[in-house]
Every structure is written in C-alpha cells, then in structure tokens.
Amino acid sequence: MKVVMIGAGYVGLVSGACFSEFGVEVACVDKDANRIRELTEGRIPIYEPGLEDLVRDNGKAGRLTFSTDLASAMVGAEAVFIAVGTPSRRGDGHADMSYVFQAAREIAASLDGYTVIVTKSTVPVGTGRRVSEIIRDIRPDAEFDVVSNPEFLREGSAINDFMRPDRIVIGAETERARAVMRRLYRPLYLIETPMVFTGLETSELIKYAANSFLATKITFINEIADLCEKVGADVHDVARGIGLDGRIGRKFLHPGPGYGGSCFPKDTLALVRTAQEADAPLRIIETVVASNDARKAAMVGRVLSACGGNVRGKAIAVLGLTFKPNTDDMRDSPSLMILPRLLEQGAKVRAFDPEGMNEARKLMPEVEYCGSAEEAMAGADCLLLLTEWNEFRALDPRRIKAILGKPVVVDLRNVYNPAEMRGAGLTYTSIGRPNGHPTEPA
Structure with missing residues (x-):
C-alpha cells in the first residue's frame, strides 16, 4: 500500500514515519526544499524522541521518501493525507485554511484513479465538504472520497501515541473509503485499538472538542490552585482527591503558568469562533481562553x-x-x-x-x-x-x-x-x- 503525506512538519513527518513502520510505502511531500533536503540527508528539523531513528531506519528500507514533487509522488497512491498547518488567522482567531485549500487544488491536478483524500490537519467543521467541492470543481471526472482522520499526538510522546493510541477517529461516508482506511490502520486493529467510524462533520468536531476539554481541565486546576493559596489548601491533594474519581480522571490536573503549544491555544480559539458563527456560543471555552491568557x-x-x-x-x-x-x-x-x-x-x-x-x-x-x-x-x-x-x-x-x-x-x-x-x-x-x-x- 502506498500513501502520500502533504506536509513534512510535525504531524506529517511523525505520521508518515509511523505509517512506514507499519510497512506502508510513504512519500512525504513539502514545498520547503531545504526541509526536504535535510530529511533526505537524515537530518530531522524538529525534536521528537525516537523520530530520528524511525526516519533513518524506514528511509534505508525504502519505505519512506521525501520530495517536493506532488504529481510524481501521487503515482500509485491509494490515499493522500493533508497534514499542513492551520494556524490562527490574524485578527479574528479563525483557523487559516489557505494551506489546506491550496493542497486540495494541487491534489486535484494530480489525481489519477480512485484516491482517498484525508484531512489529517486540525480543521474546522465543514472543511471536508469544502475540500471535496474544490476538487470536484477542478476535476468533475475524478474518482475520490474525502475522509477526516484527526491526529491526537502529544509532543514529546508522539510516536507512542501513534503506535498505541487510545482510539482512531475516521470520518468517512462510503464503504470504499472506510475499507482503505481499515487496511491502512490494520496493525492497530490487530491490537484491538478502538476505531470510531463517523461522518465528516462529527470527526472534525471530535478533535476540537477533545482539545478544548483538556484545556478546560488545565484552566480549572489553575483556578483551583489560586483558591488553594487563599485558603491554605494544597492543590496537589485536591487534584489527587478529585482525579481518583473515574468520571474525572487524573490527567491534565497539574497546575502551572497556563497551557501553550501548537494545539490548545489555536484550537480553543477556532472552536469559539466556529460556535459563534453557528449561533451556539461556547461560554465555558470562551472563559477558558480568557482565563489562560x-x-x-x-x-x-x-x-x-x-x-x-x-x-x-x-x-x-x-x-x-x-x-x-x-x-x-x-x-x-x-x-x-x-x-x-x-x-x-x-x-x-x-x-x-x-x-x-x-x-x-x-x-x-x-x-x-x-x-x-x-x-x-x-x-x-x-x-x-x-x-x-x-x-x-x-x-x-x-x-x-x-x-x-x-x-x-x-x-x-x-x-x-x-x-x-x-x-x-x-x-x-x-x-x-x-x-x-x-x-x-x-
């Protein structure tokens, strides 16, 4: 099986390397020629424990390659993943979808035979539909399905998260597309990883809802920590006391200076904007964003x-x-x-x-x-x-x-x-x- 990963950044590189470890032939494509050259030479542009060995070993085995040429990389590919950045847009907090939509246009120009197009990037609800429209407008004759397959990788433990995930979420609307995704994730199915098959919009929302809930837990314990200081309590004992409740859980209850990183800040903000546009405001998440800042x-x-x-x-x-x-x-x-x-x-x-x-x-x-x-x-x-x-x-x-x-x-x-x-x-x-x-x- 062959797949293409568009974007050799954090998500694309980790996902591509891990798929190649499954025995899949993976071509990682990126417009940054310097990055592709570094990767081809075995130099990893990001720090992630275990990633360098994974890239080197699968590169030597011929399962993982890097290129700037999408058209040639797509020859014979059954699935093409969009794993480009979706940063917060300046001014309004919406996710910037320009890279995703540009990738869709370039995929359309290179389609040859039935292909599953997978959004791996974190994208707002409705993105899959828009990607499908873009490709259909350019190539009305093309055979393809668009699938949502959000990533749940924690920086610092991303390889383990990919190889032993809590779940795999797949938003697909045809049995043909679901079959391709089942074959791709077969090694995880064999170790009884839960597979959540759902629709496009639901899959897209799952990712945002998950990150926003975790950000809420962090913000909650930070505010409880402030109260602990006022009343003479110990926040770690409070966190343990509530975390042992199975309905709450112990993770993400460690106080600190506020959450950061590539996901929580932009994803909470993007979900707030999406909810406002849908006239279903998320007051809790709005407060989380303000409290964290x-x-x-x-x-x-x-x-x-x-x-x-x-x-x-x-x-x-x-x-x-x-x-x-x-x-x-x-x-x-x-x-x-x-x-x-x-x-x-x-x-x-x-x-x-x-x-x-x-x-x-x-x-x-x-x-x-x-x-x-x-x-x-x-x-x-x-x-x-x-x-x-x-x-x-x-x-x-x-x-x-x-x-x-x-x-x-x-x-x-x-x-x-x-x-x-x-x-x-x-x-x-x-x-x-x-x-x-x-x-x-x-």
Missing part, C-alpha cells in the same frame, strides 16, 4: 513579588523555555509572554533550555542564552522555573542556593519539595500550595 500575564507578578516588588537591574535565571518538556516547540509558550514583560520591567534575563533555545533566539533575541542551568543561575537574583525538564528536577536545593546570588526561587511547575527548598535556605514560591508565596522580601 490572563494567567500567563499574572505569572510576572509572582516573580515581582518574590523579588521584593522590583526586578529592575536584577538578573533572573530562567530554566525552561518551551511550552512543555521533550520538545523544541515554542509556539504560545508561557515564556513568550513572561520573559518580555520581565525585560520591560528592567530585568536581565538569562535562560537555558535543553532543546528550545534555537527557536527562542528567533523570538526573544534580547534574552541572554546560556549553555547550562548552572551558567544561567550563577550569581542570579532569582531562579524562575518555567518548563519541567527532567534534568531540572534533579537539581540539588543546596547547590541552587550556593550558585544563586540571592536565594530566591519561583517554581511555576511545582517541581520541587517546598520543605526541602526552605530547608536549604531558599525563599521558595510555588503554585497552589500552603505558603506558596514568599512571606518576606528576599
């Missing part, structure tokens, strides 16, 4: 408070820049809101991240980037932990105290034990735990 901004106040109300001329050591560990993705990371505001307040920001600094430099060139956590902390007036990379978890509180210029730590991921940090002589600020704020100036 406000939370990122509020984190600056925690740093100011820990530093005695003023950071002018003070060195702030920042550990972690990406929106989560095990990725180099900086999209909508809380650091992009927090660090510029600290700089505006006159702080000197020194940062270290194991994988995200190349991307961060493009977005925040005024930050000083360091080669290690210790270099960032050396002589600093405050340590700010923004991303919970494992190597930061292992830092010794006594060592932190010895390296810092002033013993002030603001932990926005609750990585450290408050008693141990205070026992080492550190003024420690965390989220949603008793005495989470400093009780006296540093």
